Amino acid sequence: MTAHDFVDAHIEAIQQQFFALLRIPSISTAPEHAGDVQQVAHWLADDMRRIGLHQVEVIPTARHPIVYGEWLGAGSDKPTVLIYGHYDVQPAVKSDGWLNEPFDPTVRDGFVYARGSSDDKGQVFAHVKAAEAMLANGGRPPVNLKFLIEGEEEIGSPNLGAFVKANTEQLKADVCVISDSGMPTADQPAIVYALRGLMTMELIVHGPQVDLHSGSYGGSVHNPAQALTEIIAQLHHPEGSIAVPGFYDDVLPLSDQERVELHKTGMSEAEWRKNTGAPQPYGEPGYAIHERTGARPTLEINGLAGGYFDTGFKTVLPAKAWAKISCRLVANQNPEVIARQVTDFIHSITPSTVTSEVRLLGGSPPALVDLNAPAMQAAIRAYERGWGKRPVFMREGGSIPVVVDFQKELGIPVILMGFGLNNDGAHGPNEHFKLEMFQKGIHTSIHFCEALAQ
Amino acid sequence: MTAHDFVDAHIEAIQQQFFALLRIPSISTAPEHAGDVQQVAHWLADDMRRIGLHQVEVIPTARHPIVYGEWLGAGSDKPTVLIYGHYDVQPAVKSDGWLNEPFDPTVRDGFVYARGSSDDKGQVFAHVKAAEAMLANGGRPPVNLKFLIEGEEEIGSPNLGAFVKANTEQLKADVCVISDSGMPTADQPAIVYALRGLMTMELIVHGPQVDLHSGSYGGSVHNPAQALTEIIAQLHHPEGSIAVPGFYDDVLPLSDQERVELHKTGMSEAEWRKNTGAPQPYGEPGYAIHERTGARPTLEINGLAGGYFDTGFKTVLPAKAWAKISCRLVANQNPEVIARQVTDFIHSITPSTVTSEVRLLGGSPPALVDLNAPAMQAAIRAYERGWGKRPVFMREGGSIPVVVDFQKELGIPVILMGFGLNNDGAHGPNEHFKLEMFQKGIHTSIHFCEALAQ
Numbered sequence: 001m002t003a004h005d006f007v008d009a010h011i012e013a014i015q016q017q018f019f020a021l022l023r024i025p026s027i028s029t030a031p032e033h034a035g036d037v038q039q040v041a042h043w044l045a046d047d048m049r050r051i052g053l054h055q056v057e058v059i060p061t062a063r064h065p066i067v068y069g070e071w072l073g074a075g076s077d078k079p080t081v082l083i084y085g086h087y088d089v090q091p092a093v094k095s096d097g098w099l100n101e102p103f104d105p106t107v108r109d110g111f112v113y114a115r116g117s118s119d120d121k122g123q124v125f126a127h128v129k130a131a132e133a134m135l136a137n138g139g140r141p142p143v144n145l146k147f148l149i150e151g152e153e154e155i156g157s158p159n160l161g162a163f164v165k166a167n168t169e170q171l172k173a174d175v176c177v178i179s180d181s182g183m184p185t186a187d188q189p190a191i192v193y194a195l196r197g198l199m200t201m202e203l204i205v206h207g208p209q210v211d212l213h214s215g216s217y218g219g220s221v222h223n224p225a226q227a228l229t230e231i232i233a234q235l236h237h238p239e240g241s242i243a244v245p246g247f248y249d250d251v252l253p254l255s256d257q258e259r260v261e262l263h264k265t266g267m268s269e270a271e272w273r274k275n276t277g278a279p280q281p282y283g284e285p286g287y288a289i290h291e292r293t294g295a296r297p298t299l300e301i302n303g304l305a306g307g308y309f310d311t312g313f314k315t316v317l318p319a320k321a322w323a324k325i326s327c328r329l330v331a332n333q334n335p336e337v338i339a340r341q342v343t344d345f346i347h348s349i350t351p352s353t354v355t356s357e358v359r360l361l362g363g364s365p366p367a368l369v370d371l372n373a374p375a376m377q378a379a380i381r382a383y384e385r386g387w388g389k390r391p392v393f394m395r396e397g398g399s400i401p402v403v404v405d406f407q408k409e410l411g412i413p414v415i416l417m418g419f420g421l422n423n424d425g426a427h428g429p430n431e432h433f434k435l436e437m438f439q440k441g442i443h444t445s446i447h448f449c450e451a452l453a454q
Numbered sequence: 455m456t457a458h459d460f461v462d463a464h465i466e467a468i469q470q471q472f473f474a475l476l477r478i479p480s481i482s483t484a485p486e487h488a489g490d491v492q493q494v495a496h497w498l499a500d501d502m503r504r505i506g507l508h509q510v511e512v513i514p515t516a517r518h519p520i521v522y523g524e525w526l527g528a529g530s531d532k533p534t535v536l537i538y539g540h541y542d543v544q545p546a547v548k549s550d551g552w553l554n555e556p557f558d559p560t561v562r563d564g565f566v567y568a569r570g571s572s573d574d575k576g577q578v579f580a581h582v583k584a585a586e587a588m589l590a591n592g593g594r595p596p597v598n599l600k601f602l603i604e605g606e607e608e609i610g611s612p613n614l615g616a617f618v619k620a621n622t623e624q625l626k627a628d629v630c631v632i633s634d635s636g637m638p639t640a641d642q643p644a645i646v647y648a649l650r651g652l653m654t655m656e657l658i659v660h661g662p663q664v665d666l667h668s669g670s671y672g673g674s675v676h677n678p679a680q681a682l683t684e685i686i687a688q689l690h691h692p693e694g695s696i697a698v699p700g701f702y703d704d705v706l707p708l709s710d711q712e713r714v715e716l717h718k719t720g721m722s723e724a725e726w727r728k729n730t731g732a733p734q735p736y737g738e739p740g741y742a743i744h745e746r747t748g749a750r751p752t753l754e755i756n757g758l759a760g761g762y763f764d765t766g767f768k769t770v771l772p773a774k775a776w777a778k779i780s781c782r783l784v785a786n787q788n789p790e791v792i793a794r795q796v797t798d799f800i801h802s803i804t805p806s807t808v809t810s811e812v813r814l815l816g817g818s819p820p821a822l823v824d825l826n827a828p829a830m831q832a833a834i835r836a837y838e839r840g841w842g843k844r845p846v847f848m849r850e851g852g853s854i855p856v857v858v859d860f861q862k863e864l865g866i867p868v869i870l871m872g873f874g875l876n877n878d879g880a881h882g883p884n885e886h887f888k889l890e891m892f893q894k895g896i897h898t899s900i901h902f903c904e905a906l907a908q
């Protein structure tokens with residue numbers, strides 16, 4: 001009996017285990033559910049021990065524990081896969097609009113409805129069950145396996161980065177797989193192969209030492225709120241590209257092949273209009289909307305403040321004005337280089353009548369997995385076998401901090417192998433997961449290990 | 455005995471009346487002092503009746519009363535002077551740093567220290583005592599007199615404008631005198647002959663219908679915070695003048711004579727640096743600092759807001775961003791014309807990727823009294839006789855709403871005839887008024903009436 005046969009033969013029992021996992025309300029943000037979060041961690045650890053993983057531990061952090069387990073029996077000449085997921089969930093109460101109690105998994109039309117079904121218990125549990133199938137009856141998985149399942153993803157993973165950094169030897173692997181995302185439709189698998197990085201800063205333009213009366217001094221003082229707008233307005237060229245010298249220097253250009261591939265799933269202008277309601281598209285000339293949001297860097301003004309902004313009016317000439325600025329970065333841009341370029345440019349265009357202070361707030365590099373890398377080729381084959389269809393490739397405009405942590409601390413590619421659907425309702429009422437996709441996900445995880453070992 | 459002789463002969467008694475007036479804590483903003491405010495109104499009305507004014511009334515308003523009194527015995531062929539002042543005062547407690555109880559007038563080195571001594575009981579009472587001197591012993595003032603003394607100046611005169619508008623016939627006059635300001639030094643009288651007007655508006659730049667995630671949409675949407683800066687940055691030319699077409703069209707140019715006169719009291723660059731602490735002066739080329747703040751119009755950004763502005767960072771792409779914009783206006787600019795010009799220009803430079811909404815908040819015209827007008831010439835002669843020195847002429851960069859009310863509703867010139875010193879400490883601790891200036895003020899008020907009648 002192959003691992004695949006095991007899955008199909010035991011799918012009823014596997015689903016019942018999945019439903020049991022869904023019944024524990026491991027809401028990480030709610031202190032009153034801290035015990036439930038602990039309970040799920042131990043439930044998972046028990047299951048991981050039962051199926052034959054080694055070194056299974058529930059590792060305490062400052063808040064919710066991390067569950068770790070491994071199987072290294074494939075030998076050091078075989079690849080090691082680090083599987084990351086999370087067992088905590090978003091809050092949910094029936095009165096939010098659920099048709100069933102959110103922690104009473106209910107099957108309707110082939111979907112299981114429950115909080116965490118898609119995000120992320122179902123997706124991470126598919127990998128655990130793939131390991132069980134490969135280990136069943138004395139089986140030996142073709143690759144080494146390491147599981148890292150955290151309980152704080154929905155509260156921003158406050159303790160994961162430090163854990164990864166402190167345990168790089170234990171977590172050493174050749175590839176990381178994260179299944180915590182969706183695909184466009186149930187029969188079209190998709191791989192996100194690029195995430196944008198982020199650089200955040202604050203700009204403060206200083207003028208007079210204190211707020212002045214605009215009647216007494218207006219006309220003789222360069223109003224910092226005005227000067228701020230004059231500086232920010234120079235950060236983009238009028239046609240929409242970014243005017244900071246050198247900003248695009250390190251950007252890897254899109255290949256013709258990539259552009260064709262991205263076009264398959266990219267947001268159309270009609271969708272963009274429906275989703276944004278903005279008057280007209282904007283952005284860097286020469287790129288389609290989905291390229292501007294996924295494959296090209298940006299510079300955004302995320303906040304503006306200065307002077308008086310309550311109801312009514314105050315004729316203040318403010319002492320200073322602020323802006324929050326962020327750049328979304330793409331490979332191979334470096335957040336520190338970009339921060340320096342933006343800072344230098346701001347200083348160079350600041351007139352002598354005011355002063356500019358730039359405070360760097362944070363930065364994380366972009367992520368890009370080479371579509372020709374062996375791990376990516378293995379993921380493609382796994383989807384082809386699990387779904388019967390070649391996956392499409394997508395770039396995601398946002399950032400996923402854990403991906404950056406894994407890349408930075410472990411130096412390995414991260415494959416974002418989603419088993420859910422974009423409209424599974426993660427974070428909303430009636431979150432659901434298609435049971436057929438749960439089963440296909442288990443098979444795909446096995447296929448991935450098999451393809452990776454070849 | 456002339457009116458002037460009467461003043462000098464009775465100065466001790468007049469000072470004692472002034473001190474009695476200072477003892478009543480008519481703090482208009484404090485509900486617990488509402489009775490004191492009433493008491494001062496009646497105290498003043500009683501004094502005005504006693505000295506021979508007619509139609510003396512304490513006129514209730516929604517909060518604190520207005521005191522009115524008149525003497526029209528000079529005849530309809532003689533000018534009528536409307537004297538405006540206020541009997542209410544700012545709050546004061548000894549613990550703010552007073553050397554004496556603020557409502558226990560105390561004389562030191564020829565100054566009386568008490569709240570309201572300069573602002574404005576002393577200055578307005580000088581006019582009342584001038585009227586007493588002219589009316590004493592069956593005397594007949596050379597002009598008709600109308601007194602309008604309010605009790606709400608320190609809380610923004612919420613009821614005065616409506617009163618003036620509703621009583622234009624009763625208040626009809628040829629000139630209005632306001633003594634509620636200071637002169638540079640005790641021996642240098644000064645007349646403010648111009649006040650800037652004001653136009654206030656709010657600009658809202660709209661982009662997407664709701665706040666978006668800058669990771670998902672950044673690069674494809676014209677960020678309204680960015681677009682706002684791009685619009686505002688175009689409102690000034692880089693060298694400091696205002697770029698709104700037609701903005702300067704109606705501005706009366708400064709004559710060479712005015713420039714020479716203004717230069718005598720204008721803020722020097724050294725004073726400007728000390729007062730503002732700003733890195734470098736800014737403004738319209740070709741004009742000195744004091745001309746930029748007094749004689750030229752401005753366009754100021756008084757507030758900016760948009761997106762996220764708390765601590766930390768939120769990668770929001772905001773649905774809209776706001777600015778509060780005001781223009782200080784000079785003769786003969788019209789607030790409605792300026793509002794339309796600024797609005798039209800903003801709409802004309804708004805790109806098609808966002809929309810601009812402009813909300814007009816308010817407007818008041820500038821004030822400029824012709825230095826050659828008979829009333830102004832009378833004021834000059836009055837100061838020359840009262841102080842023995844020709845007054846200097848100043849332009850004030852701010853606006854005084856009551857001046858606008860008198861100009862607009864009554865159509866008469868307003869002479870700002872200050873008897874105080876700029877450093878009398880109005881609104882602060884140890885407010886004081888030089889008793890010599892109180893006496894000179896009474897004489898100057900009489901001289902003004904005499905000069906006006908000639």
